[in-house]
Amino acid sequence: MTEDLSSLLSRRGPIRTVGVVGMGYVGIPAAVLFAAAPAFTRVYGFQRASPSSGYKVEMLNRGESPLKGEEPDLPELLNSVVAQQKFQCTSDFSKIADCDAVTLAIQTPFSNPKDLIPDFSALFDGLRQVGRQISPGALVVLESTITPGTTTGVARQILEQESGMRAGHDFALAHAPERVMVGRLLQNIREYDRIVGGIDEASTARAVELYSPVLTKGRIIPMTATAAEVTKTTENTFRDLQIAAVNQLALYCEAMGINVYDVRDGVASLEGEGVTRAILWPGAGVGGHCLTKDTYHLERGVKVLGGRLDYPAGKESLFVLARQINDFMPRHMFTLTREGLERAGKKVEGARIAILGWAFLANSDDARNTPSELFRDLAIEAGATVTVHDSWVEVYPGVAIGHDLEAVVGGADAVVVFAGHDLYTSIQPAELKRLCGKNHPVIVDGRNIIDPDRFIAEGFVYKGIGRGDKNGHALNG
Ligand code: SAJ
Numbered sequence: 001m002t003e004d005l006s007s008l009l010s011r012r013g014p015i016r017t018v019g020v021v022g023m024g025y026v027g028i029p030a031a032v033l034f035a036a037a038p039a040f041t042r043v044y045g046f047q048r049a050s051p052s053s054g055y056k057v058e059m060l061n062r063g064e065s066p067l068k069g070e071e072p073d074l075p076e077l078l079n080s081v082v083a084q085q086k087f088q089c090t091s092d093f094s095k096i097a098d099c100d101a102v103t104l105a106i107q108t109p110f111s112n113p114k115d116l117i118p119d120f121s122a123l124f125d126g127l128r129q130v131g132r133q134i135s136p137g138a139l140v141v142l143e144s145t146i147t148p149g150t151t152t153g154v155a156r157q158i159l160e161q162e163s164g165m166r167a168g169h170d171f172a173l174a175h176a177p178e179r180v181m182v183g184r185l186l187q188n189i190r191e192y193d194r195i196v197g198g199i200d201e202a203s204t205a206r207a208v209e210l211y212s213p214v215l216t217k218g219r220i221i222p223m224t225a226t227a228a229e230v231t232k233t234t235e236n237t238f239r240d241l242q243i244a245a246v247n248q249l250a251l252y253c254e255a256m257g258i259n260v261y262d263v264r265d266g267v268a269s270l271e272g273e274g275v276t277r278a279i280l281w282p283g284a285g286v287g288g289h290c291l292t293k294d295t296y297h298l299e300r301g302v303k304v305l306g307g308r309l310d311y312p313a314g315k316e317s318l319f320v321l322a323r324q325i326n327d328f329m330p331r332h333m334f335t336l337t338r339e340g341l342e343r344a345g346k347k348v349e350g351a352r353i354a355i356l357g358w359a360f361l362a363n364s365d366d367a368r369n370t371p372s373e374l375f376r377d378l379a380i381e382a383g384a385t386v387t388v389h390d391s392w393v394e395v396y397p398g399v400a401i402g403h404d405l406e407a408v409v410g411g412a413d414a415v416v417v418f419a420g421h422d423l424y425t426s427i428q429p430a431e432l433k434r435l436c437g438k439n440h441p442v443i444v445d446g447r448n449i450i451d452p453d454r455f456i457a458e459g460f461v462y463k464g465i466g467r468g469d470k471n472g473h474a475l476n477g
Contacts, residue, residue, distance in 0.1 A: 010138070016100055017041065021093075022126060025182060025376055028060070030105055033190065033214040071182075071270045077450060097135050098134035100139065104127065110293055131159040136170050138172070148301025156199065168203065173225070190214065191217040195232065196222050226305070242278060246282045254466060282466045284417070287364065299319065340414060348379065348383060349383030353413065356409075359419050362419055389401075409435045409436060413441060415444070441459075452467060
């Protein structure tokens with residue numbers, strides 16, 4: 001009788017050597033924390049020697065992090081595990097054969113944000129590399145965000161084809177989705193609970209053995225691989241849904257002439273034992289690489305796993321509708337801008353419109369899937385001249401990002417706030433009006449960061465998301 005996986009794993013002994021494939025903002029902190037754990041004796045960081053990111057190998061082996069921005073503790077910890085020779089970055093994937101456990105932290109971006117189909121090619125390449133090298137009794141863990149059904153489906157197939165072995169018999173296979181956020185990578189891995197889902201009980205147990213040593217406050221939540229895939233995509237789907245709910249409310253409040261933030265305060269006050277409304281913040285739209293795609297991973301998962309879904313025929317899912325509401329918000333910002341210009345006796349065509357904020361998040365340089373882009377496209381299509389300011393974003397393909405606020409707003413007929421950067425909260429109405437050089441410049445606040453009354457008093461035409469109480473104000477001056 002062939003040996004079962006559990007006895008193969010116990011014969012192999014405890015996990016001592018770990019490999020992490022993909023030296024990005026998920027893989028690097030994971031590898032460093034595995035290397036810092038006394039339970040493990042050696043950690044390899046696997047990085048393809050590609051023209052775009054091969055430089056990371058040398059850099060990491062010098063103990064230097066290639067990650068941008070502040071990451072508390074990471075530089076020191078990386079330096080220390082390199083000095084102790086517990087961590088080594090390499091492009092020699094044959095060393096995977098020495099690893100008791102290999103994790104894949106390879107990103108799965110949209111190939112084209114328009115069609116919302118993820119590009120799994122880099123992840124599949126990584127799986128092929130791992131499949132070719134793993135030895136019997138190894139554990140393979142996918143950390144990337146993937147469509148439910150991937151681990152037990154195409155990932156398992158690739159690994160089995162390349163290795164000639166069988167998952168769940170000759171090697172263990174699991175999914176442990178990352179939950180890291182830039183700026184707190186190590187803290188998130190150590191302190192967040194960790195979802196760990198194997199294709200079978202032995203795989204789950206082996207993955208629990210891998211992740212337990214790196215957790216401090218966080219606890220392991222074991223489940224099946226598919227449940228783990230659904231958990232990860234759902235946690236972002238639900239956040240997107242919460243944002244859509246308050247965006248819909250903001251549109252209603254504008255139509256009813258009331259202030260959505262008064263309603264939000266009222267609703268949020270309903271707190272108590274087991275009682276919450278978790279009402280989030282309305283805004284100019286939802287960007288980033290998590291919330292814009294994970295809903296569609298979940299939707300595809302239901303189709304891929306193909307069970308009979310009992311749901312009202314022809315009705316879109318609540319989650320896809322939420323995505324559509326959030327993606328409508330930049331269009332609503334355009335409507336507010338057009339209405340504001342009309343109030344000032346102007347058309348969009350021929351107007352100068354200044355966008356404040358290209359990043360998708362306040363005080364961040366991340367502009368992936370930024371809501372500002374759709375607004376800019378709409379304004380240009382309607383014949384406006386558009387300038388963009390963002391002191392956090394260096395460059396963006398095809399868009400001139402201005403870093404001199406005065407230059408960007410100079411002569412503007414309308415100033416439109418898309419990101420809630422702290423810089424914009426200190427803009428003074430009189431100064432902005434002087435820079436615009438107009439009697440009634442328009443200001444559209446997409447992130448509720450300016451005081452409507454101060455700008456209205458200065459003669460601005462004010463429009464704000466959810467500000468039904470102010471959007472029809474009388475003109476001053
Ligand atoms: N947004 C709103 N209203 C809100 C919150 C966010 O309009 O109340 C917008 C933001 O402006 C932004 C977008 O949604 O354009 C996404 O914001 P986010 O705070 O969700 O930031 P992300 O996309 O970086 O989300 C990440 C996710 N973390 C991981 O995937 C590991 C998400 O699960 C976290 O909840 C989120 O960070 C977080 O809480 O910081």
